[in-house]
Amino acid sequence: MNVHPGTAKPVEDPMLPLTYEVVGIKKELPDTVTLDLRAPNGMPFEFEPGQFNMLYAFGVGEIPISISGDTSDPMQLVHTIRVVGKVSQAFAKLKEGDSIGVRGPYGVGWPVNNIKGSDVVIVGGGLGLAPLRPAIYSVLANRGQFGNVVILYGARTPNDLLFEEQLHEWRGRFDLHLDVIVDRAEAGWPGRVGVVTQLIDNAVFDPEETAAFVCGPEIMMRYAVQALADRGVDTKNVYVSMERNMHCALGFCGHCQFGGTFVCRDGPVFAYDTISELFTTREA
Numbered sequence: 001m002n003v004h005p006g007t008a009k010p011v012e013d014p015m016l017p018l019t020y021e022v023v024g025i026k027k028e029l030p031d032t033v034t035l036d037l038r039a040p041n042g043m044p045f046e047f048e049p050g051q052f053n054m055l056y057a058f059g060v061g062e063i064p065i066s067i068s069g070d071t072s073d074p075m076q077l078v079h080t081i082r083v084v085g086k087v088s089q090a091f092a093k094l095k096e097g098d099s100i101g102v103r104g105p106y107g108v109g110w111p112v113n114n115i116k117g118s119d120v121v122i123v124g125g126g127l128g129l130a131p132l133r134p135a136i137y138s139v140l141a142n143r144g145q146f147g148n149v150v151i152l153y154g155a156r157t158p159n160d161l162l163f164e165e166q167l168h169e170w171r172g173r174f175d176l177h178l179d180v181i182v183d184r185a186e187a188g189w190p191g192r193v194g195v196v197t198q199l200i201d202n203a204v205f206d207p208e209e210t211a212a213f214v215c216g217p218e219i220m221m222r223y224a225v226q227a228l229a230d231r232g233v234d235t236k237n238v239y240v241s242m243e244r245n246m247h248c249a250l251g252f253c254g255h256c257q258f259g260g261t262f263v264c265r266d267g268p269v270f271a272y273d274t275i276s277e278l279f280t281t282r283e284a
């Protein structure tokens with residue numbers, strides 16, 4: 001018998017989702033919602049930062065979504081979802097008390113525990129801050145075990161900034177440096193205008209002792225990796241999260257396969273050096 005990994009609940013079929021109740025919905029942006037889910041019988045859900053779940057909208061379909069909550073709070077299963085098509089649209093229409101299917105957690109996440117002692121540079125673009133948020137929580141919960149902590153975040157416009165309350169809170173901390181930039185400013189924006197990679201040039205970290213986590217559109221990740229390398233960070237210490245179409249998420253169907261690599265099982269987070277060719281490969 002298989003065990004449902006997040007809840008340690010035995011399941012007959014690893015493809016079978018468990019039914020979770022929607023207990024909170026937050027509209028983050030006009031096209032983006034955060035769902036808080038509660039497990040059957042209030043079971044805790046254990047996961048690692050950067051892992052994802054397969055979320056099933058009953059009668060509509062199933063999609064991979066990263067967990068955007070805090071690993072230290074296993075009673076709150078949190079996902080942040082942008083509407084792009086029919087399944088994500090169905091999630092955006094949910095109300096408190098509705099149910100969805102969940103299976104997971106899957107994949108290999110951000111190696112927070114392996115980079116202790118290093119400076120940490122976290123680079124997010126747009127919705128990419130959602131999969132990074134559990135890593136940020138984890139680093140901040142163990143703040144004394146890391147050197148400089150730098151969060152660099154870019155969005156299209158000030159109205160597209162995700163998790164504004166948290167950005168405000170992180171900006172107020174003396175033990176991390178947060179820099180935010182937007183592609184296009186609007187009236188009243190006091191901050192910087194440009195692309196997130198520009199922030200890397202002046203960020204304070206020791207390149208030889210730095211691990212970087214990068215998540216966002218692939219073009220942004222490619223330029224961010226280049227900017228980090230230009231500062232002297234070894235690209236084997238730069239981790240990126242890849243999005244590829246998925247079906248099983250279990251390493252069975254080959255849908256996310258690239259050579260001998262299965263993004264669902266071996267990723268979605270990879271050391272950049274191990275998957276640099278994936279950046280030049282479009283999905284079939």
Ligand SMILES: Cc1cc2nc3c(=O)[nH]c(=O)nc-3n(C[C@H](O)[C@H](O)[C@H](O)COP(=O)(O)OP(=O)(O)OC[C@H]3O[C@@H](n4cnc5c(N)ncnc54)[C@H](O)[C@@H]3O)c2cc1C
Pocket residue numbers: 052061063064065066067080081082083084085086087088089127130131242243244245246268
């Ligand atoms: C490991 C992993 C983690 C993910 N984490 C998140 C997350 O935390 N939050 C989130 O909102 N999404 C996340 N995604 C992307 C999400 O799975 C897709 O947006 C979703 O599958 C779209 O399904 P749909 O039925 O709504 O749209 P579809 O009907 O499948 O697609 C509608 C249109 O959107 C395009 N599209 C589909 N996927 C994407 C995409 N990823 N980016 C841009 N355009 C796309 C399609 O090409 C199509 O044109 C993740 C994907 C992976 C693989």
Ligand code: FES
Pocket residue numbers: 245246247248249250251252253254255256257262263264265
């Ligand atoms: S999604 Fe089936 S092998 Fe990865």
